[in-house]
Amino acid sequence: MKFAVSLGMERFSPETSMTAVMDNLLQLAKIADAGGFETIWTPEHHTIECTISPNPFQILTWLSQHTSRIRLGTATLAAAYWNPIRLAGEAALCDHLTNGRLEFGIARGAYQYEFDRMAPGVQQQEGVGYMKELVPAVQKLWAGDYAHEGQYWNFPRATSVPKPLQKGGPRIWVAARDPGTFDWAIGIGANILSTPLSFPAAEIGVLASKFNKAVADHPEVKRPKFMMQRRTCVYDRADDWHLAVEHSMNYGRYFENLMQNIGTVKNGFPEAVPFESVKGRDNYNPENIRKNLMFGTPDEVIVKLLDYEAAGVDQYCLGLSFNLPFELQKKTLRLFTDEVMPFFAQRERETQQLAAAGY
Structure with missing residues (x-):
């Protein structure tokens, strides 16, 4: 099992400068690159300060200039906000600018608040239809001339300019939780991004x-890669869990605002909705959060990660962007690099040795 990290730029107060936000992201990206993480993932979001990423291709291009080997992925693009020709060209150019390190992750989109502004009249649940039409169109534009007549887009013969640097285009990843999306994504040869959210x-x-x-x-498709992401915080002592849980609970209330479209957003800053308005109260139980999410000492985290390994997960992704204090984000990456990843690297070596010996 390999490891990735989801990083974004986030502000929860206008007192926090964009300079500081950008510097924090860059520091974390450099730590992840030096630490041997496989991929940095960053999302697409609009009009909300808690996730500042109007174009993830710009962020990944910037990060590529300050990292040397780590893969750089969009997790995720919101399909309904894009034109196929524009998306094919921007992704292909980003692939060149990152020297072939782009991973192309896409989803139906998350927040109804955002849909109401970026794709008026479209319900968030309808985003899956846009995704299923968009991805094959992008693939065909990467391949050459292509004319499209669909439900959401129509255009005469065109092609992606430029073409991607990676042969055949960057690897495609689809965010999935429902069986239909798993089936469609794997059927077109895409890899899977998923998350257990806050569930056990x-x-x-x-x-x-x-x-x-x-x-x-x-069976006609080569087995794809399978990634899972959880909010993650690693700390020195078992008794240090309170801060991570508190931030996760509070961040969830911002998330509920945007998902359910039930709160107020002022100048880009969403308010945290009252606990009485949240869905899934068990997900806000402190002990459940501590147990279910990837919170713990290195030894506790290793035990939790064994469940992902046993499930056949190829890449576990640390979700660090939930208003966790910056120093704790850095500590999480360093503890994970120094005390968690070596455990799984050794298991992989042992597995390879047994395979070479015929076991």
């Missing part, structure tokens, strides 16, 4: 079952 560890197996069924239903 059993949800890891549920998602793995959906992945495995889709793989079995498409």
